Amino acid sequence: MVENDRVIWDxxxxxxxxxxxxxxxxxxxxxxxxxxKEPILEGYANNYRIACMLYANVLAYNTEHVKGTxxxxxxxxxxxKFPRGRGLHKSPSETLEVALLGDxxxxxxxxxLDVDRALGKLDTIRDQIVxxxxxxxxxxxxxxGEVALIxxxxxxxxxxxxxxAPVEIQWNQNLQTADYxxxxxxxxxxxxxxxxxxxxxxxxxxxxxxNFIEYAPINKESxxxxxxxxxxxxxxxxxxxxxTYNAQWWDNNREAVMKRFNKWVMS
Amino acid sequence: MKxxxxxxxxxxxxxxxxxxxxxxxxxxxxxGAAGCGxxxxxxxxxxxxxxxxxxxxxxxxxxxxAQEKAWLRPYxxxxxxxxx
Numbered sequence: 001m002v003e004n005d006r007v008i009w010d011x012x013x014x015x016x017x018x019x020x021x022x023x024x025x026x027x028x029x030x031x032x033x034x035x036x037k038e039p040i041l042e043g044y045a046n047n048y049r050i051a052c053m054l055y056a057n058v059l060a061y062n063t064e065h066v067k068g069t070x071x072x073x074x075x076x077x078x079x080x081k082f083p084r085g086r087g088l089h090k091s092p093s094e095t096l097e098v099a100l101l102g103d104x105x106x107x108x109x110x111x112x113l114d115v116d117r118a119l120g121k122l123d124t125i126r127d128q129i130v131x132x133x134x135x136x137x138x139x140x141x142x143x144x145g146e147v148a149l150i151x152x153x154x155x156x157x158x159x160x161x162x163x164x165a166p167v168e169i170q171w172n173q174n175l176q177t178a179d180y181x182x183x184x185x186x187x188x189x190x191x192x193x194x195x196x197x198x199x200x201x202x203x204x205x206x207x208x209x210x211n212f213i214e215y216a217p218i219n220k221e222s223x224x225x226x227x228x229x230x231x232x233x234x235x236x237x238x239x240x241x242x243x244t245y246n247a248q249w250w251d252n253n254r255e256a257v258m259k260r261f262n263k264w265v266m267s
Numbered sequence: 268m269k270x271x272x273x274x275x276x277x278x279x280x281x282x283x284x285x286x287x288x289x290x291x292x293x294x295x296x297x298x299g300a301a302g303c304g305x306x307x308x309x310x311x312x313x314x315x316x317x318x319x320x321x322x323x324x325x326x327x328x329x330x331x332x333a334q335e336k337a338w339l340r341p342y343x344x345x346x347x348x349x350x351x
Contacts, residue, residue: 009324013324134328139329192348205338205341209337212337
């Protein structure tokens, strides 16, 4: 974003654990006189970031390599019932949640995350884990059957399903969260950046993303505009069986947890 | 208001952003990641966004293509701001 005092990017789509207090020093405050915050779902518009879509981290599986139907994250960790590889994001965020849900922690008691317990659970399938670092890799893993089950982002999994891959999504305990738009500090195009963000999150435009990938609007006035054919594939249709990601917990704990996770991965 | 410039889209992995979060202003890490991952952006001749309009970065693949189709291209058409 800033290199040799030169700003490289103006508008950045970032993950759910970025853009709160611990990273505020990197960002411009959003201009809510330009961006209409009022119709944005509660909790998704902050000083330095505004969500542009809702997504879910889901359990997906390859139907050619799975006999039966996995129904929960507990099944994800059951390698006797469902043998073969497991795709997991090489990042503690979302992965630790999956591990704890897989260990039987109830959604109400998920946070604060018990990191020891989560890593202990991941240890039980260490030999089966195939890490993915890019979303494109997660798609390849599950479509090719390199892994039988995967923890990944619903839109990317649906991209494979739409392309004819033998993949299904299991929505029970899907982890509901969002991607955000931010403006790196020091941009020389701040006003234009705010305008672009205002456009993306507006009622008139926000829903349109769903026509191309199965992520949901964050603008309440845009939700009704979503194509009826697409709506059932969006995370919003599976909210009642979903678990809400706690970005604030991650902002408070990310650095320490990252260190522990990376150490565990290397051990 | 200045003449509309161009918006460059490049991809950026979540892990690179996490690196940034952990390391402070690790711009070089980010630039390196974008340069090898996206195949566009990061370089752009003079580099950086100054004088060249907006640069938009996301996660690549089907998601970034969707963002381009849903938002960036229509925005470009409406405002005259080039999107690269």
